[in-house]
Amino acid sequence: MKFARRTLVSAAVWAAAAAASVPAFAQNNVLRIVPHSNLAVLDPIWTTAYMSRNHGYMIYDTLFGTDENGKVKPQMVESWTESPDKRLWTFKLRKGLEFHDGKPVTGEDVIASLQRWGKRDAMGSALAQFVLRMDSPTPDTFRIFLGEANGFMIEALGKPSSSVPFIMPKRIADTDPFKQIEEHIGSGPYVFKRDEFKPGDKAVYTKFAKYVPRSEPPSGTTGGKRVYVDRVEWNLALRDAQAQVNALKKGEVDILEQLPFDFYEQVKADTSIQIPKYSNFGLQYMARFNHLHKPFDNPKVRQAVAAAFSQDAFLRAQVGVKELYKPCGSFFICGTPYGSTAGSDLQMKSNMKKAQDLVKASGYDGTPIVILKPTDLASIQKLPDVAAQLLRQAGFKVDLQAMDWQTLVGRRAKKDAPDKGGWHMFLTAWQAFDVWSPIANPTTDTRGEKSVWFGWASDDKLGEMRNQFMRATDDGVKKKLADQMHARMFEIGTHVNLGEFQQPMAATKNVSGFFVTNGNLYWNLKKN
Amino acid sequence: MLSFLFRRLLATLPVLGVVAVLVFLMLRLTPGDPAAVLAGDQATTEQIAMIRANLGLDRSIPEQFVIWLGHLLQGDLGQSYYYKLPVTELIAQRLEPTLSLAVVTITLAVLIAVPLGVVAAWRFGGWLDRGVMAFSVMGFSVPVFVSAYLLIWLVSLKLGWLPVQGYKRLSEGLGPWLYHLTLPAITLSLIYIALIARVTRASVLETLGEDYIRTARAKGLPEVLVLRRHALANAAVPIITVIGIGVALLIGGVVVTESVYAIPGLGRLTVDAVLARDFPTVQGVILLFSFVYVLVNLLVDLSYVFFDPRIRY
Numbered sequence A: 001m002k003f004a005r006r007t008l009v010s011a012a013v014w015a016a017a018a019a020a021s022v023p024a025f026a027q028n029n030v031l032r033i034v035p036h037s038n039l040a041v042l043d044p045i046w047t048t049a050y051m052s053r054n055h056g057y058m059i060y061d062t063l064f065g066t067d068e069n070g071k072v073k074p075q076m077v078e079s080w081t082e083s084p085d086k087r088l089w090t091f092k093l094r095k096g097l098e099f100h101d102g103k104p105v106t107g108e109d110v111i112a113s114l115q116r117w118g119k120r121d122a123m124g125s126a127l128a129q130f131v132l133r134m135d136s137p138t139p140d141t142f143r144i145f146l147g148e149a150n151g152f153m154i155e156a157l158g159k160p161s162s163s164v165p166f167i168m169p170k171r172i173a174d175t176d177p178f179k180q181i182e183e184h185i186g187s188g189p190y191v192f193k194r195d196e197f198k199p200g201d202k203a204v205y206t207k208f209a210k211y212v213p214r215s216e217p218p219s220g221t222t223g224g225k226r227v228y229v230d231r232v233e234w235n236l237a238l239r240d241a242q243a244q245v246n247a248l249k250k251g252e253v254d255i256l257e258q259l260p261f262d263f264y265e266q267v268k269a270d271t272s273i274q275i276p277k278y279s280n281f282g283l284q285y286m287a288r289f290n291h292l293h294k295p296f297d298n299p300k301v302r303q304a305v306a307a308a309f310s311q312d313a314f315l316r317a318q319v320g321v322k323e324l325y326k327p328c329g330s331f332f333i334c335g336t337p338y339g340s341t342a343g344s345d346l347q348m349k350s351n352m353k354k355a356q357d358l359v360k361a362s363g364y365d366g367t368p369i370v371i372l373k374p375t376d377l378a379s380i381q382k383l384p385d386v387a388a389q390l391l392r393q394a395g396f397k398v399d400l401q402a403m404d405w406q407t408l409v410g411r412r413a414k415k416d417a418p419d420k421g422g423w424h425m426f427l428t429a430w431q432a433f434d435v436w437s438p439i440a441n442p443t444t445d446t447r448g449e450k451s452v453w454f455g456w457a458s459d460d461k462l463g464e465m466r467n468q469f470m471r472a473t474d475d476g477v478k479k480k481l482a483d484q485m486h487a488r489m490f491e492i493g494t495h496v497n498l499g500e501f502q503q504p505m506a507a508t509k510n511v512s513g514f515f516v517t518n519g520n521l522y523w524n525l526k527k528n
Numbered sequence B: 001m002l003s004f005l006f007r008r009l010l011a012t013l014p015v016l017g018v019v020a021v022l023v024f025l026m027l028r029l030t031p032g033d034p035a036a037v038l039a040g041d042q043a044t045t046e047q048i049a050m051i052r053a054n055l056g057l058d059r060s061i062p063e064q065f066v067i068w069l070g071h072l073l074q075g076d077l078g079q080s081y082y083y084k085l086p087v088t089e090l091i092a093q094r095l096e097p098t099l100s101l102a103v104v105t106i107t108l109a110v111l112i113a114v115p116l117g118v119v120a121a122w123r124f125g126g127w128l129d130r131g132v133m134a135f136s137v138m139g140f141s142v143p144v145f146v147s148a149y150l151l152i153w154l155v156s157l158k159l160g161w162l163p164v165q166g167y168k169r170l171s172e173g174l175g176p177w178l179y180h181l182t183l184p185a186i187t188l189s190l191i192y193i194a195l196i197a198r199v200t201r202a203s204v205l206e207t208l209g210e211d212y213i214r215t216a217r218a219k220g221l222p223e224v225l226v227l228r229r230h231a232l233a234n235a236a237v238p239i240i241t242v243i244g245i246g247v248a249l250l251i252g253g254v255v256v257t258e259s260v261y262a263i264p265g266l267g268r269l270t271v272d273a274v275l276a277r278d279f280p281t282v283q284g285v286i287l288l289f290s291f292v293y294v295l296v297n298l299l300v301d302l303s304y305v306f307f308d309p310r311i312r313y
Helices: A002-025 A050-059 A107-118 A122-128 A153-157 A241-249 A261-268 A299-308 A311-318 A352-362 A383-394 A405-412 A460-471 A475-492 B002-029 B034-039 B045-055 B061-073 B087-122 B127-141 B144-158 B174-208 B211-218 B223-234 B236-251 B255-260 B266-275 B279-307
Strands: A030-034 A064-066 A072-074 A077-082 A088-093 A131-135 A141-146 A190-192 A202-207 A231-235 A283-289 A369-374 A398-403 A425-431 A495-501 A506-508
Touching (some): A072 A153, A107 A141, A241 A261, A241 B144, A241 B255, A283 A383, A311 A383, A311 A495, A352 A383, A369 A383, A398 A405, A405 B034, A460 A475, B034 B045, B087 B127, B087 B223, B087 B236, B127 B174, B144 B255, B174 B223, B174 B236, B174 B255, B223 B236, B266 B279
Parallel strands (some): A369 A398, A369 A425
Antiparallel strands (some): A131 A141, A190 A202, A202 A231, A283 A425
């Protein structure tokens, strides 16, 4: 009896302690987000990882931004002028820009940041080729002197991904671009709480009270970055998809950055959860060839693959929810300023019979196609199975090799022959704004082994068109060149576009203020 | 006793040495490139090569091993490639959740399983015994993630009693700590209850057939005392052994439970490190696990002296 009484008392004490602690968790001004992955690298210039870029958008600001329709607009910049020959650009910064350490943002900070970015980013280094020098005649002004006019200055400074030209204090931006920064101070809407950062557990950001938002409404990475919560917590430990959905349903987290397609219908039917629209353009799946080795060193074989790869087959298998995907013939994303479909008939109006004929005509020698299949990345893991099946139907031999994503990432960097540890094809997904510009799109770089991205396509003609595009300053000319580039990409078979899809986000109903970001941005949100 | 202790501690060195060499080699021979992971999806081959050189991965494997061993002998486990933090700091961050989960789980398991096992042995062949054994089989058979999801559905989503996920550190208060640990600990303890209950039952059953039990009963000792003082005390050695193994297994990482309940423990750290090819971290945690195994085994061996006076070292 004594034992029973003691047990009851201790149980009651425990329950009381637990119950007493519950209200402490109900923090209405804390936005609890489950990001799509773990945050490891805190330097968004050093790595191209999306998580590091998203972290960058929390704490840094940008000179320009890209709105929801892909139009570049000023952000930190108040006004700018360009000389008649377009070789001198003068930018004036907005008043009141301040870093989290209390120091004002100056032209010197901007110059150091752009120099570091120019040594790491593809578009940044493309811009750097044109830059003669930069200076800052007054603290709130900076100038860029070009050796030759180009047509993508503003586009480069406002690029939303990845790497983004974030502005850092000069002393931090002076860090060797091939070493990671040690301090994380920006002038963006949130302050990074370095002392609370626990890798693999949580990252914390607090509202930067001195941030002066623009007056325009938020749109993409442009407009007023107003913060209505005191604190944002990224839950980095919650990785299991079912557990994420459970936590959202129970209200233990407020936003799931990536709702798995398998849970879409279930979550959509839940009245306590919303699926806000945050992207106009979504993402694009693609299959990338290794152009260095047989048989994909032959453009006719690559064309045969394009003809065999029906986008619908990939989208149905991988996404499965009809309202979340759409076939699209543009490498540069349908509906964007350069969203051409020139030359896409080869794929979009093709069928398996035509693909089989093209395979026969291509001189394909029966080399087994080594496809790399990631087994641990649910967002793309079904694509290689579809690719293998379609290739077999078209008349190819296929060697589908399963591995974890990180093994794939290491393997695809190898230029060795496929039977010596290399590869023929891998499939991946890109956020729309990584591929919508003919300059930023990594597949337009066709300098062979010097190309910036795996696959190492080689084509002087496309390279020349890309150079012309960089130098074109007239919008009409740029559009025409984009069309020509697009048609040429189909002609030489740089890669295969597998269609576009939306990656849904889910949030509890008490969060409001979502807008079209075309990415994962967390300002303007209110929690009731 | 002291010389036994000394000998056993000395014996850990070659064990750790072999583990160190094996882990180092296995990681280097596994496909995958830490530099490519770090560089991100859009990195060029040149950027990846640059990172590889910065990490020292362009050196020969023997050279890398000598450098790592040199640091290890100075107590330096190196810096995580992935998190850019000292491995010791990462382990320290993750130790508390794992230890907490292990302690609560094993406490819960022992408190439930030992009495269950004793009662099952006492009522051998009866409905109680069969019930305990049925529960035991179920505890073994149901995978952790299944019981975890079922418990979450019932206790958290339907009844709303406990949280679905997360971990609160002890520094945030005993209440929140227990509040978040209870469900994961119950989930994990199901297996250990099954294991310990079975071993306890078998061990107590054996001692119940001994002459001294008959003597104790003949003396007129109450049955509770017979069971506790004579049966259980003499059956303790195998039970302690299995509890020791349980503790070592729990500290060695309970990846599924930590993943389902979003507990940032050592198991999760190990998986993340393996996936990211974070060599220093994997090496560090595996060495730690090996050390824990050796230490727990030593403590279990030492504890035999207290439970069975016939054992001498």
